[in-house]
Amino acid sequence: MATNQELSNTKEEPSLILDSSKNKASESGEMDEVREENGRLKLVLSNMMKDYKTLQQRIDNISADHHQHEKNNRNDKDTADSSHEEDDLVSLSLGRSSSLEAKNKDQLSLKVKKNDEDDRDNLDHGLALRLDGRSYEFSSEHDDSGVSRNQSPRKIEGEAANDQTREPRKDAKTSRSGDDENVLQQHPAKKARVSVRAICSGPTMNDGCQWRKYGQKKAKGNPCPRAYYRCTMSPSCPVRKHVQRCPENMSILITTYEGTHNHPLPPAATAMASTTCAAVSMLKASSTSTSQPSFSFPSTTSTNMINSPPLYVPNTTVSTFQSHPTITLDLTTPSASSRYNKYSSSFFPTPQPISSYSPVACLNFSAPSSSLSSSFEHWRNHNVVSSSSTSTYCGTQLVTFPSKTPIYQPHSYPTPNKNTYDPTHQPHFSTEKIAAATKEITSNPSFQNALAAAISSIVGRGGGVAESKESHLGAASASNLMNGASTAVSSISRQAENLKFELSPLASSSEGPLDGFTKKGEYKK
DNA sequence: CGCATTTGACCCGCGC
DNA sequence: GCGCGGGTCAAATGCG
Numbered sequence: 001m002a003t004n005q006e007l008s009n010t011k012e013e014p015s016l017i018l019d020s021s022k023n024k025a026s027e028s029g030e031m032d033e034v035r036e037e038n039g040r041l042k043l044v045l046s047n048m049m050k051d052y053k054t055l056q057q058r059i060d061n062i063s064a065d066h067h068q069h070e071k072n073n074r075n076d077k078d079t080a081d082s083s084h085e086e087d088d089l090v091s092l093s094l095g096r097s098s099s100l101e102a103k104n105k106d107q108l109s110l111k112v113k114k115n116d117e118d119d120r121d122n123l124d125h126g127l128a129l130r131l132d133g134r135s136y137e138f139s140s141e142h143d144d145s146g147v148s149r150n151q152s153p154r155k156i157e158g159e160a161a162n163d164q165t166r167e168p169r170k171d172a173k174t175s176r177s178g179d180d181e182n183v184l185q186q187h188p189a190k191k192a193r194v195s196v197r198a199i200c201s202g203p204t205m206n207d208g209c210q211w212r213k214y215g216q217k218k219a220k221g222n223p224c225p226r227a228y229y230r231c232t233m234s235p236s237c238p239v240r241k242h243v244q245r246c247p248e249n250m251s252i253l254i255t256t257y258e259g260t261h262n263h264p265l266p267p268a269a270t271a272m273a274s275t276t277c278a279a280v281s282m283l284k285a286s287s288t289s290t291s292q293p294s295f296s297f298p299s300t301t302s303t304n305m306i307n308s309p310p311l312y313v314p315n316t317t318v319s320t321f322q323s324h325p326t327i328t329l330d331l332t333t334p335s336a337s338s339r340y341n342k343y344s345s346s347f348f349p350t351p352q353p354i355s356s357y358s359p360v361a362c363l364n365f366s367a368p369s370s371s372l373s374s375s376f377e378h379w380r381n382h383n384v385v386s387s388s389s390t391s392t393y394c395g396t397q398l399v400t401f402p403s404k405t406p407i408y409q410p411h412s413y414p415t416p417n418k419n420t421y422d423p424t425h426q427p428h429f430s431t432e433k434i435a436a437a438t439k440e441i442t443s444n445p446s447f448q449n450a451l452a453a454a455i456s457s458i459v460g461r462g463g464g465v466a467e468s469k470e471s472h473l474g475a476a477s478a479s480n481l482m483n484g485a486s487t488a489v490s491s492i493s494r495q496a497e498n499l500k501f502e503l504s505p506l507a508s509s510s511e512g513p514l515d516g517f518t519k520k521g522e523y524k525k
Numbered sequence: 526c527g528c529a530t531t532t533g534a535c536c537c538g539c540g541c
Numbered sequence: 542g543c544g545c546g547g548g549t550c551a552a553a554t555g556c557g
């Protein structure tokens with residue numbers, strides 16, 4: 001980039017010379033000199049371009065070699081002690097280890113090539129977040145090759161999950177083959193989590209994804225058991241969530257998400273995925289998560305924030321919950337500025353409303369472009385209207401579902417969830433209602449203020465965000481945010497029209513009974 | 526019968 | 542080192 005800028009500057013020189021020469025003499029001889037000069041500069045320019053391309057090519061090669069080198073290193077050291085493992089980890093974190101930096105200039109140049117945040121993030125957030133970003137990368141890798149096709153779906157699922165979301169249980173027991181997956185599994189990564197609190201009458205909050213319950217456990221200090229789910233939309237999807245009712249208020253469901261979807265998401269799921277993705281992005285951007293709960297995000301002051309202003313997402317807090325960097329979105333708190341803050345988030349157990357920015361921030365979290373409306377709509381339908389439950393996404397979720405991608409029809413979703421996946425199943429509302437709702441929303445000063453604030457905050461940080469995203473996640477979310485910002489204004493009215501206040505039954509998703517409640521609604525434990 | 530859920534056992538990390 | 546608690550596995554069970 002800098003090179004391009006230099007080039008463009010260089011290009012301007014001739015014209016300047018031309019101007020001055022015009023003033024001084026009109027003889028053709030001087031013009032010829034100028035032309036010659038121009039030609040020389042063009043030559044220089046082309047040479048620089050060549051050099052630039054050459055360097056870029058070398059960087060690419062180095063990058064590829066670097067990857068291969070890492071793999072080999074990890075295989076070699078697989079059985080080494082933890083300190084060696086740490087070295088490996090460090091090597092994965094660009095710019096994090098001085099030893100790595102000293103290894104060779106190639107890697108150094110590679111780092112230079114990377115975005116600033118890459119380094120910054122790694123330095124500030126440490127392993128967990130770095131791995132978080134990594135998991136994002138490996139998600140796609142996984143699809144390509146990661147898993148043997150001969151393996152049973154269950155095994156694939158398990159390995160992928162270990163791979164990306166948690167420290168594997170079995171690894172210590174099973175053979176350490178030294179392949180990438182095992183190496184990854186050794187990383188005691190504490191992935192970022194996103195916790196969502198919402199009022200939900202159903203067993204779980206319908207987030208648009210397809211989940212399968214794989215365990216239930218009674219957590220200490222909570223009479224209600226915690227249910228564990230994993231995403232089943234893709235056999236190798238590492239995303240998991242656990243759902244638990246708030247002991248203080250049984251109507252509140254706390255859902256915690258962890259991991260990154262490695263498959264396209266239905267529009268309905270994209271809303272939550274986008275939101276959580278952005279939330280985690282915020283988490284990264286804030287860099288300084290505290291060990292104290294109820295950390296109000298926007299008020300966070302960190303070195304990173306200077307470079308990358310925080311998103312103003314209301315009712316959002318960051319903490320290190322159980323060693324996991326966790327960001328909590330509270331959809332239960334009635335908000336400070338308006339009812340629309342329901343779309344926002346806050347922290348639990350002591351929500352700290354952030355006032356005016358909320359609603360829009362959520363809008364911005366929605367998927368880019370055309371899916372914005374539907375995403376938001378879904379989000380609203382299930383988290384505002386329908387129910388009150390809290391969900392927690394751990395980590396990030398891939399937000400790549402193109403608007404034209406076929407909608408995934410979860411086979412296991414009960415009828416009520418149809419609305420989630422097929423817009424045609426959405427309840428219909430009279431145009432009067434829609435118009436009224438639209439008017440109400442768009443005319444609400446709080447909404448307008450929030451929208452303006454959110455857009456300005458996003459646009460204002462645009463450069464920093466766009467240039468500083470370090471991981472794929474960061475890139476994705478930044479891009480989403482920017483897209484959201486750019487489309488927010490034009491789509492606001494459309495969104496408002498899409499708002500369906502209602503009336504739709506609170507969606508409890510396909511997941512089985514939660515918190516000890518049986519499918520029949522009986523409390524079991 | 527196939528699939529999802531339930532549930533006890535197990536593993537692992539962490540704090541004391 | 543030990544116990545506790547979170548998280549996962551996998552056999553048993555239930556349901557459509």
